[in-house]
Amino acid sequence: MALPDRMKALVVTESGHADSRQDQSLPSLAPHVALEEIALPRPGPGQALIRVHRASVNPSDVAFIKGAYGQPRVKGVPAGFEGVGTVVAGDTPLIGRRVSFFATHSGTWAEYALTDVATLIPLRPDVGDADAAGLLVNPMTAVAMxxxxxxxxxxxxxxxxxxxxxxxxxxxxxxxxxxxxxxxxxxxxxxxxxxxxxxxxxxxxxxxxxxxxxxxxxxxxxxxxxxxxxxxxxxxxxxxxxxxxxxxxxxxxxxxxxxxxxxxxxxxxxxxxxxxxxxxxWMRETPRARVEAAIAEVQARFADGRWRTDVAAVVPLTEAMEQLPAVYGRGGKVQIDCGGAAAGTE
Amino acid sequence: MALPDRMKALVVTESGHADSRQDQSLPSLAPHVALEEIALPRPGPGQALIRVHRASVNPSDVAFIKGAYGQPRVKGVPAGFEGVGTVVAGDTPLIGRRVSFFATHSGTWAEYALTDVATLIPLRPDVGDADAAGLLVNPMTAVAMxxxxxxxxxxxxxxxxxxxxxxxxxxxxxxxxxxxxxxxxxxxxxxxxxxxxxxxxxxxxxxxxxxxxxxxxxxxxxxxxxxxxxxxxxxxxxxxxxxxxxxxxxxxxxxxxxxxxxxxxxxxxxxxxxxxxxxxxWMRETPRARVEAAIAEVQARFADGRWRTDVAAVVPLTEAMEQLPAVYGRGGKVQIDCGGAAAGTE
CATH class of the missing domain: 3.40.50.720 (NAD(P)-binding Rossmann-like Domain)
Structure with a gap:
């Protein structure tokens, strides 16, 4: 599949941490991220490029873009910690597979994301994109705790x-x-x-x-x-x-x-x-077998309906600047539709 | 050795915990303990009776008599967590030996104290009473931490x-x-x-x-x-x-x-x-061998002078009500002379 040279993404507008303590509200995205067209990231050794279907909007994402998370921002890099998509390039046998993943190098609030191949989780077909978009942060934290x-x-x-x-x-x-x-x-x-x-x-x-x-x-x-x-x-x-x-x-x-x-x-x-x-x-320190078992348990719980992600709203990537603040924090998850599923890569 | 029926002791005057948070000052002993003559405690199975030479006055003792320690007071029971003395009766082969000890049943601010035999620490002859009176609370806590x-x-x-x-x-x-x-x-x-x-x-x-x-x-x-x-x-x-x-x-x-x-x-x-x-x-959960080694290290440090207890004042048991508050908390340890060493039991 031919890849484009550029992509749309919500990129952070500041670097480092905010000076002052931030609350959890999100009256507007504008001071924190901007919708831009940027160069497509290229996978290096041990990395994979993913065409994103859907991205999660978690409290940790909001804290991050506001400079109030434990990791510093890098200006110009797409936001978004987790999502679901299709692997389209990189150092992995999973090319063409639908995966949940944690974006370590270029975030999920974008058409394409870049991550370490170690974070890729091949998905069961009976786990839908709504659950798969948020497979890691909340479900894995719940199982691990x-x-x-x-x-x-x-x-x-x-x-x-x-x-x-x-x-x-x-x-x-x-x-x-x-x-x-x-x-x-x-x-x-x-x-x-x-x-x-x-x-x-x-x-x-x-x-x-x-x-x-x-x-x-x-x-x-x-x-x-x-x-x-x-x-x-x-x-x-x-x-x-x-x-x-x-x-x-x-x-x-x-x-x-x-x-x-x-x-x-x-x-x-x-x-x-x-x-x-x-x-x-936890992912770093826990034996791989326990992590794999936790991932399997999470997928099984979504597949058989014991768990279900309560999605309050899905906003298109290109409309997120306007639509996302109005629906965020009102109860239920907000997700961003990054277009990959509609593009037929699945 | 014939034991008396009664003894002098500083007994606590209240039971349980104080209602409010207490500071660490000690303007007077009178509201918290009283000098009384009470019945000599009798050792039961697994217990030892000790003729006390010297007792320590630690911040934990002061917190205890004020009802601000993690263990509740029992009215009428002698205060004082630790001291040095001579074993005079009980369920132990250490009768006649000079020991440091933690008083679990009847406190050290008294002529005689009652404790579990497990807390008895037979002393090297080259560790003097000034150091031996406070062998446990501070030195063992230091070594354990x-x-x-x-x-x-x-x-x-x-x-x-x-x-x-x-x-x-x-x-x-x-x-x-x-x-x-x-x-x-x-x-x-x-x-x-x-x-x-x-x-x-x-x-x-x-x-x-x-x-x-x-x-x-x-x-x-x-x-x-x-x-x-x-x-x-x-x-x-x-x-x-x-x-x-x-x-x-x-x-x-x-x-x-x-x-x-x-x-x-x-x-x-x-x-x-x-x-x-x-x-x-720590004493409860730590392997016995490590506890023994810590006790040996504490005694060796006092014996060879690497450690020395800074004694600011030694007050006689019968004068403690008047003299102790004036010297407590001014820097250096305060100890109570309970008379046992002078009585020639050593």
Whole structure:
């Protein structure tokens, strides 16, 4: 297949990190990315070029383009961490195959993306593009963190921001694995949906009797791991209300106000600890066999319907500057249609 | 030897924990303990009765009598966690031997103490009572935490409250072990003393350019473990200024103002963590051979003068109510003379 010389892409407009703490809102894309036509990236040794079908828009993408992620921006390079597409060139036997992937060199918010071949995940045909576009960041993080929960041995765990896509995946993993999930959400009307996804208990962080309810639920279910996307005082208070040996595993930081460690004595006498989880680090440090098994489990869950990506909107790449801010952060996933599937490369 | 029926002891006057956060000052003993004559405790199976020579007064003792320690008080029971004395009765072949010990059943601020025989440490004759009175809490904590530093593999570490007895022990361990200690103190005039004890660098937390100095020292020495007795914002800021994989090990909480976790993203992207250290837990979980080796190392260090307990004052048991508050917390250790050595039991 002949490849074009140039492609359309949403490229970041700044380099490095932002100077100040950023919140998670996205009133406009314009200060952070621009739709440009740029040279097609060329795969080097160990790399693959992918014609992108669909790209995910995750909180980590939004944090990244705003300069508030753990990795620095490079001006002029396309944004977008993950997506689904067809391998069209590169140092791999997977050319022509449909893959999910994590874009390590040139992002997924573009017609073509460039990545290390190690990140390519050949897809089962029964996993559709809507699920395949977000196969890594949320599903793999959910499976990997649920490993921590299983290894810890308690028969309950807590997840904050539980109404997120990742939170819903965790609820189902807990229910199916017999480890009762405690969902923490901000709005009472999310409770029923969370129970439907598998939550054994739902704590509403804005409820006036949250502290009392939390004590009651923690006392009955005895969770020892708090999987936390927020890192605010609600999370800290839950952590200090948990029992001996509790672990506060921070994998996101939606909050802008830093939490206070109100009970440092609990680190000493109750053996508690605070740590982090980062999928990139997990993929690097975990035996390949476990990673492969996790990928297989993720695909199986999407294929048989135990998991489903709640897609709120799909915006075309060329319309994203205008349409994306209006639909982002309203509940459900937003994805970008990058055109590859329609182009018949599949 | 005939034992008396009754003994003098400083007994705690309240049960359980205090309602509110306590600072570390000790303006008076009177609200917390009282000098009383009580029945001599009787050793049960697995226990030993010790005629106390000298008892230590540690920050953990003061926190305990004020109801601010991780273990609840029991009204009417003698205070005092550690001391040196002669075994006079019990379920042990060590009767007649001079021992350091941790009082698990009836405290050391008394003429006699009762403890599990497992805590008895037979003493070398060349370790004097001044060092033997505080053989466990500070020296063993220093050796055990220095194990963490050694296992971590960096060639530097940080210790807060470094002018404390424990801090000075850590400085010497670092210097002798070739792992450069960074001492954090509150007053500039403590710097010279800390360097004499082995500090490679001294950071003065109250200095106006503390943040800049800390960045410079951390950048040059690359410590990965922060051994922290304070748990305040100075500690938190140091932790977040440290590099990838940093561990904040809290073993004390001198501060009353809880620190803020200003950079939760570092748990995720830099693999940092917060944990605690408690000697009681370490003794329980560590293989007996390592504990024995640590005890031997502590005694050898006192015997050959590499370590020395800085005793600021020794107050008689019967005068402690009046004399102890005036000398406590002024620098150097305060000990209580419980009379056993003078009584010729040695």
């Amino acid at each position: 649920f490993d921590l929960v299983r290894q810890d041995g308690a028969d309950s765990f807590i997840a904050t921001a539980a109404a997120s896509q990742l939170g819903k995946f965790l609820m189902a993993l807990g229910r199916d694995g017999g480890i009762r999930p405690i969902a923490v959400v901000r709005r009472a009307e999310q409770a029923e949906m969370l129970r439907a996804h598998g939550a054994a208990e739902v704590l509403v962080s804005t409820a006036p009797d949250m502290a009392r309810q939390a004590r009651d639920v923690l006392g009955r279910l005895g969770p020892r791991i708090l999987l936390d996307a927020v890192a605010d005082q609600v999370s800290a208070d839950l952590f200090f209300a948990m029992g001996r040996g509790a672990r506060w595993v921070i994998y996101g930081r939606l909050a802008t106000e830093p939490p206070r460690l109100t009970e440092p004595g609990q680190f000493i006498f109750l053996g508690k600890r605070v740590e982090g989880f980062w999928l990139t680090g | 220095f194990d963490l530093v050694r296992q971590d593999g960096a060639d530097s570490f940080i210790a807060t409250a470094a002018a404390s007895q424990l801090g000075k022990f850590l400085m010497a361990l670092g210097r002798d072990g070739g792992i450069r200690p960074i001492a954090v103190v509150r007053r500039a005039e403590q710097a010279e003393m800390l360097r004499a004890h082995g500090a490679a660098e001294v950071l003065v937390s109250t200095a106006p350019d503390m943040a800049r100095q800390a960045r410079d020292v951390l950048g040059r020495l690359g410590p990965r473990i922060l051994l922290d007795a304070v748990a305040d914002q100075v500690s938190a800021d140091l932790f977040f200024a440290m590099g990838r994989g940093a561990r904040w090990v809290i073993y004390g909480r001198l501060a009353t103002e809880p620190p803020r976790l200003t950079e939760p993203g570092q748990f995720i992207f830099l693999g940092k963590r917060v944990e605690g250290f408690w000697l009681t837990g």
